[in-house]
Amino acid sequence: MTKRIAMAQLTSCWGCDQSLLDLxxxxxxxxxxxxIVFWPAVVDFKIKDLESMPDESIHIGLVEGSCRTEDDVxxxxxxxxxxxxxxxxxxxxxxxxxxxxANQWELDELVDRKFMKADTVTDPRIPSENVPAFVPQVxxxxxxxxxxxxxPGCPPTSKNIVEALxxxxxxxxxxxxxxxxxxxxxxxxxxxHITKFHRSHEGRIxxxxxxxxxxxxxxxxxxxxxxxxxxxxxxxxxxxxxxPVLRVKxxxxxxxxxxxAIAEMEPEQLKDSFPDPIGSFYFTDYAASYLSRMRDKxxxxxx
Amino acid sequence: xxxxxxxxxxxxxxxxxxxxRQKARGEKDFEPRILAFCCNWCSYAGADLAGTSRRQMPPxxxxxxxxxxxxxxxxxxxxxxxxxxxGVLISGCHPGDCHYTSGNLKMKSRFALLQxxxxxxxxxxxxxxxxxxxxxxxxxxxxxxxxxxxxIKALGPNPARKD
Amino acid sequence: xxGEKVVRIEPVTRxxxxxxxxxxxxxxxxxxxxxxxxxxxxxxxxxxxxRFAEEAPKFASRICGICPEPHHLAAVKAxxxxxxxxxxxxxxxxxxxxxxxxxxxxxxxxxxxxAAPDFLAGPFGDxxxxxxVAITKALPDVSKMALQMMQFGQELAAAIxxxxxxxxTAVPGGMLNPFxxxxxxxxxxxxxxxxxxxxxxVALAKKIMDDYVDVVTKLAVGPTYYVGTHSKGALEIYxxxxxxxxTAGEIVEDLKPKDYRKSxxxxxxxxxxxxxxxxxxxxxxxxxxxxxxxARINIADKMATPLAHEALEEMRAKLGRPVHATFAYHWAxxxxxxxxxxxxxxxxxxxxxxxxxxxxxxxxxxxGDGVGxxxxxxxxxxxxxxxxxxxxxxxxxxxxxxxxxxxAIEKSLMEVAKQVFEQKAHQKLKLPKPVIx
Ligand code: SF4
Ligand code: SF4
Ligand code: SF4
Ligand code: FES
Numbered sequence: 001m002t003k004r005i006a007m008a009q010l011t012s013c014w015g016c017d018q019s020l021l022d023l024x025x026x027x028x029x030x031x032x033x034x035x036i037v038f039w040p041a042v043v044d045f046k047i048k049d050l051e052s053m054p055d056e057s058i059h060i061g062l063v064e065g066s067c068r069t070e071d072d073v074x075x076x077x078x079x080x081x082x083x084x085x086x087x088x089x090x091x092x093x094x095x096x097x098x099x100x101x102a103n104q105w106e107l108d109e110l111v112d113r114k115f116m117k118a119d120t121v122t123d124p125r126i127p128s129e130n131v132p133a134f135v136p137q138v139x140x141x142x143x144x145x146x147x148x149x150x151x152p153g154c155p156p157t158s159k160n161i162v163e164a165l166x167x168x169x170x171x172x173x174x175x176x177x178x179x180x181x182x183x184x185x186x187x188x189x190x191x192x193h194i195t196k197f198h199r200s201h202e203g204r205i206x207x208x209x210x211x212x213x214x215x216x217x218x219x220x221x222x223x224x225x226x227x228x229x230x231x232x233x234x235x236x237x238x239x240x241x242x243x244p245v246l247r248v249k250x251x252x253x254x255x256x257x258x259x260x261a262i263a264e265m266e267p268e269q270l271k272d273s274f275p276d277p278i279g280s281f282y283f284t285d286y287a288a289s290y291l292s293r294m295r296d297k298x299x300x301x302x303x
Numbered sequence: 304x305x306x307x308x309x310x311x312x313x314x315x316x317x318x319x320x321x322x323x324r325q326k327a328r329g330e331k332d333f334e335p336r337i338l339a340f341c342c343n344w345c346s347y348a349g350a351d352l353a354g355t356s357r358r359q360m361p362p363x364x365x366x367x368x369x370x371x372x373x374x375x376x377x378x379x380x381x382x383x384x385x386x387x388x389x390g391v392l393i394s395g396c397h398p399g400d401c402h403y404t405s406g407n408l409k410m411k412s413r414f415a416l417l418q419x420x421x422x423x424x425x426x427x428x429x430x431x432x433x434x435x436x437x438x439x440x441x442x443x444x445x446x447x448x449x450x451x452x453x454x455i456k457a458l459g460p461n462p463a464r465k466d
Numbered sequence: 467x468x469g470e471k472v473v474r475i476e477p478v479t480r481x482x483x484x485x486x487x488x489x490x491x492x493x494x495x496x497x498x499x500x501x502x503x504x505x506x507x508x509x510x511x512x513x514x515x516x517r518f519a520e521e522a523p524k525f526a527s528r529i530c531g532i533c534p535e536p537h538h539l540a541a542v543k544a545x546x547x548x549x550x551x552x553x554x555x556x557x558x559x560x561x562x563x564x565x566x567x568x569x570x571x572x573x574x575x576x577x578x579x580x581a582a583p584d585f586l587a588g589p590f591g592d593x594x595x596x597x598x599v600a601i602t603k604a605l606p607d608v609s610k611m612a613l614q615m616m617q618f619g620q621e622l623a624a625a626i627x628x629x630x631x632x633x634x635t636a637v638p639g640g641m642l643n644p645f646x647x648x649x650x651x652x653x654x655x656x657x658x659x660x661x662x663x664x665x666x667x668v669a670l671a672k673k674i675m676d677d678y679v680d681v682v683t684k685l686a687v688g689p690t691y692y693v694g695t696h697s698k699g700a701l702e703i704y705x706x707x708x709x710x711x712x713t714a715g716e717i718v719e720d721l722k723p724k725d726y727r728k729s730x731x732x733x734x735x736x737x738x739x740x741x742x743x744x745x746x747x748x749x750x751x752x753x754x755x756x757x758x759x760x761a762r763i764n765i766a767d768k769m770a771t772p773l774a775h776e777a778l779e780e781m782r783a784k785l786g787r788p789v790h791a792t793f794a795y796h797w798a799x800x801x802x803x804x805x806x807x808x809x810x811x812x813x814x815x816x817x818x819x820x821x822x823x824x825x826x827x828x829x830x831x832x833x834g835d836g837v838g839x840x841x842x843x844x845x846x847x848x849x850x851x852x853x854x855x856x857x858x859x860x861x862x863x864x865x866x867x868x869x870x871x872x873x874a875i876e877k878s879l880m881e882v883a884k885q886v887f888e889q890k891a892h893q894k895l896k897l898p899k900p901v902i903x
Contacts, residue, residue: 011506015531015631021575022630024617025610028602036599042579043599046475069506098528099508104424110509115734118511119850119863121741122731122750129737130488130503155531155631199857201520201637201829227629234628234635234643239524241632252420253378260377260413267415275858277420279517283524290381291424297385298462423516 003059003169006038006050007089008079010072010141011099012065016090017041019155023162030162033169034060050078058082060168062089066096066141066287071132073144080145085168088147089161091154095243096287098154100138103292104278106299107136137296138287149174153226154241154284160226180245181220181238182210185229189213192262197273205235212237212262217280222254239283250290252281335389335455336464337364339448340375344402345437346394352441360445361452364392371395372433373406377413380431387464390430390455394447397435407435427458470498488737489883497887500880502872504740514862519545519831519853520638526849527632529866532575534632535568535623536842536867537849539704542636544849547724547836549638549857551829556821557640562704563813564626564633565840569703570660570806571619571630572843573759573799577667578612608670615663618656622810625649640825647820654814664807668777671800681793688881689713689790690874691745691755692764693846695723695839699767701774701805703841709765710745710755715788717765718745723839726848730865733873742873743865754877757845757870759798764788769801771808777801792878799843831857842867 009017021042023030037058038045061083067073080086088094096103102110111134116124141147151164167174182189189210198215205211211218211232218237220229224245231238244251256277263270274280278291286292341347347368353360369375372395380391393414395407411433418428432451436444475487490499510529517525526541527534539561546553553561578601602609620630626645627633635642691713695706710719710729719729732741733750745753755761764787769775778801785794813819835852845867852861 011508013528013531013534015528015534018531018631021579021616022620024613024620027613028606028610031599031602068508071505098525099513101513102509105512110512113512114507114509115741118732118741120727120730120732120743120865121734122746123734125734125736127734127736127739130486130501131505131737131739154528157629199518199520200642201639201825204827205642207643230629231634236628236634236637236642239521239634248378250378250381253376253381256377256413256416256420259416260409260411263412265412267412270412271415271419274416274419275856276423276516276518277416278423279521279525281420284528290378290385291420291426294385294461294463295425297465301462301465 002033002035004037004057005034005060005062006036006058006079006083007041007062007064008038008050008075009040010063010065010076010093011068012090012092012097014041014064016062016064016092016153016155016161019153019158020161022158026158026162030165047075047078050082053082055081056084059084060165061086063087063093063141063147064089066092066099066138067135067144068099068138069132069134073135076141076144085148086145087149087151087164087168088141089151090156091152091241091243091284093141093147094150094152094288095285096138096140096292098284100140100285100287100292101279101282103137103287103295107134110134136299137292139296140288150176152176152224152243156242157227157230159228176246177225178246179225181223181225181227181229181232181242184225184227185210185220185232187211187232193264194262195264197263200237207235211235217274219255219281221258222248222251240281241284243285243288250288251285252277252289252291255281333456333460335363335452335460336387337390337392337448337451337455338383338388339364339366339392339394340369340372340379341366342372342395342402342407343368343370345396345400346434346444348438349436349441349444350394352438353445356441360448363452364448371401371403371406372410373401373403375410377417380417384426384430384461385463387461389458389461389464390432390451392447392451393431393433394436394444395433397437400437426462429454429458430461487879489879489887491883491887495888497880497883500876500883501735501737502876502879503738504872505738507739511862511864514851514859517859519548519851519857519859522849522851522859523636524632524634529864530842531631533568533572533842533844533867534630535564535627536840536847538627538633538636539565540838540840540847540849541851542638543705543838543840544836544851545638545838545853547838548834548851548853549829549832549836550834551639551826553638553640554823554826556644556818557824558705559813559816559819560626560641560645560824561636563645563810563819564623564636565704566806566809566813567619567622567626568630569619569843570803570810571616571623573803573806574612574615574619574667576843577671577796577799577803578609578616611663611666614659615667618660618663619806622653625653637825639827639829642825644822644824645820650814650820657811657814660807660810664773664804668800668804671797675797678793683785683791688792688874688878689788690877691718691748691753692761692788693745693755693757693870694762694765695841695846696762696766697770700770701762701766701768701802702770703762706839706841708839708846711761711765711788713790715764723848724837726837726839726850726865730848732865732869738872740866740869740872742876743870744873751873751877754873755870756874757867758795758843759802760789760792760795761845761870762841763798763801769805771805771812773808774801774805777804831855835861844868845870 187210216237219240220238223240401407414433434447471491473489488501523538523541527538623630692711731746847867848865850863
């Protein structure tokens with residue numbers, strides 16, 4: 001029996017979608033098991049088709065992206081209502097994604113920069129016809145509706161996606177790994193004596209050794225080990241794009257905690273090494289941080 | 304989540320509860336709610352001393368005793384602010400005196416980064432404060448609390464505070 | 467009731483990005499307005515502020531998961547321009563290989579998943595059959611080949627970028643990871659397949675184009691300006707200068723990317739969160755232009771590689787230059803696919819591609835601004851960053867490839883709407899029997 005599946009995109013980059021397509025020949029094995037009932041990227045179904053389905057008539061609902069507009073919120077709720085198993089597909093869906101970094105600013109500052117002050121804009125105006133209103137801040141989708149499965153990653157690898165689908169199709173539980181990226185990383189780890197942090201473009205990298213040991217801010221220790229250590233394998237420090245290791249509530253706080261313990265330098269020097277801790281410690285999950293939630297509360301209070 | 308926090312509440316915190324529940328109606332009669340993480344070996348003893356010697360101390364503080372400031376996870380501090388604390392005070396042993404050698408120094412580094420994160424997120428870094436007070440320094444502790452309260456009164460309520 | 471009709475398509479499918487279409491038809495049955503609304507945006511311009519500029523390539527790729535490589539590279543080039551850095555030659559070759567790998571997989575994906583279904587099932591066929599999924603059932607060989615082509619491009623991109631979706635290896639001053647000889651050899655082995663796939667795709671495309679010559683030449687044909695990059699007249703996607711062609715096919719401007727603001731302007735529509743990029747000296751809407759494959763093959767005098775150039779000549783013999791017909795995009799894409807395949811082969815065979823000297827060691831941030839321009843599959847892409855002394859981004863401006871086309875999409879939407887709702891032109895078109903029905 002084929003299972004009915006729907007894939008919906010809220011505000012996103014479509015990379016999660018591409019990651020599914022990147023199964024390539026693997027698609028030919030997966031597709032026959034699935035009856036696609038909604039997938040705007042590939043199939044001509046419309047929102048009204050989704051609306052007309054009975055509740056819980058979709059076996060698997062994958063939601064990519066996060067809510068930046070009221071339409072996104074509507075589609076998210078619709079997907080929840082129609083799906084039996086709802087999957088937070090990618091880090092946008094789980095933790096807000098990179099666009100959560102916009103929560104550092106007020107909506108009018110964002111809109112102003114984009115539509116009124118952009119260098120090449122010749123006739124500034126804020127679009128208002130046939131477009132949904134923006135929501136004041138990006139929230140993790142899991143704060144809006146209940147999800148059955150979290151599938152973090154930016155994007156989750158094709159392998160991650162197929163493993164999750166296989167588990168759902170066979171009725172097995174799908175558990176996220178307890179491991180961190182460091183546990184998956186091939187680099188040789190030694191004692192840490194970090195007396196200075198290097199920026200990712202600086203100096204000569206020893207490809208055999210742990211990047212953090214060499215003084216690069218590699219966030220593998222704080223990040224869920226699900227990608228197979230993609231970045232450190234190619235000498236690029238992990239930016240934490242899959243979100244925190246299991247049960248860590250605040251990715252940045254975990255990183256601050258570790259840096260305070262391992263950096264052999266004066267606190268002021270440590271602080272000066274990271275002029276943008278939010279961008280450095282909360283690459284794709286700022287919306288899920290305590291600080292962003294605080295700002296969210298402060299905003300709702302102002303209104 | 305790391306443990307190491309004992310949720311006991313005595314000493315300087317004991318008189319605080321009733322006034323704490325009062326709503327901060329306006330900036331004028333704003334009574335800050337401050338959470339203090341005190342190291343068991345020095346500051347907590349100092350706080351105790353301050354309490355038993357009945358020094359005047361603002362009643363706005365709740366104290367959580369920890370084994371060492373090195374065990375105060377940055378997420379506890381952020382969580383406290385998110386739950387509406389107007390300020391968070393961390394009080395530990397003087398450098399060199401930490402029972403676990405360097406817990407307080409780790410805290411100092413974390414604290415520097417945390418202040419920076421708060422600032423970038425649009426909150427006053429002064430909402431969190433780190434001080435050193437030994438077991439014998441009940442007065443230093445009290446003074447720390449008093450000036451913390453002053454500082455937070457000047458800042459006004461935590462914008463994320465619900466009431 | 468006025469008898470006016472509003473047709474709304476929500477969302478527009480088989481298009482990456484969030485789009486709705488609204489067509490307003492008056493009482494008299496005339497199409498009054500056709501709007502294409504992009505219904506969300508993420509404010510990258512703002513939240514890039516304050517970040518380490520060397521990390522911009524990792525931030526920027528997240529603008530688009532379908533084409534992250536061009537964003538990754540436009541971002542790194544912008545920072546290099548701001549900091550006055552010239553990366554070593556082997557690093558530039560790796561980047562060229564990366565962007566061509568994406569061009570190859572993207573064009574294969576676009577042709578098979580987004581365009582071919584219309585032609586194979588017929589543009590007015592059953593929606594349930596007009597998609598890649600249906601094609602995998604009806605034409606297993608074609609879909610297998612398509613998937614293998616995409617796979618080759620994506621795997622090559624991953625070999626260089628660490629991962630194909632959101633590559634991570636480009637930093638100001640070069641690349642973080644050299645290409646190993648073993649890996650190079652693995653891809654070289656597959657080159658004969660690549661050539662074979664490319665040849666079959668060209669043959670298939672030609673057949674479709676011949677069958678649908680009526681659709682190609684009669685539906686959605688509107689002259690616009692064109693923008694794209696070239697190097698000495700040859701189509702170039704990593705490091706070209708910008709050419710602008712007018713509706714009559716004259717090259718009206720040839721400029722360095724750093725001067726883009728002289729010619730590029732963004733019109734903010736009332737009804738869309740995506741701006742319409744247009745040719746500034748002429749104004750809006752007269753200066754609406756198109757970018758991407760068709761624009762590039764229009765502005766270029768020639769292709770950079772021999773087989774691709776042959777294919778271009780063949781197209782020009784049939785349709786001339788410039789080609790305005792929107793459906794000719796599909797053909798143009800195939801010509802570019804051929805060039806990408808040839809470029810990939812050349813780069814893989816270049817001994818420098820496995821050189822370890824891929825990164826400068828003494829890169830210093832400085833205050834300044836820089837423009838990075840590449841061609842994404844859907845058009846000219848520009849990132850412009852300002853940085854402070856520490857190398858933090860203070861301001862960012864981006865011309866996103868797709869936005870070059872939205873003005874024209876709307877224009878051609880209007881035309882198609884008129885043809886469909888007023889003249890019922892689609893019923894008069896000569897259409898071949900669908901391959902899948
Ligand atoms: S999780 Fe990453 S890849 Fe997926 S939509 Fe969000 S930004 Fe794109
Ligand atoms: S810190 Fe980075 S380089 Fe080091 S082991 Fe962890 S993931 Fe690997
Ligand atoms: S290594 Fe880190 S940044 Fe890279 S893909 Fe994995 S989680 Fe993301
Ligand atoms: S024991 Fe007091 S701070 Fe460590």
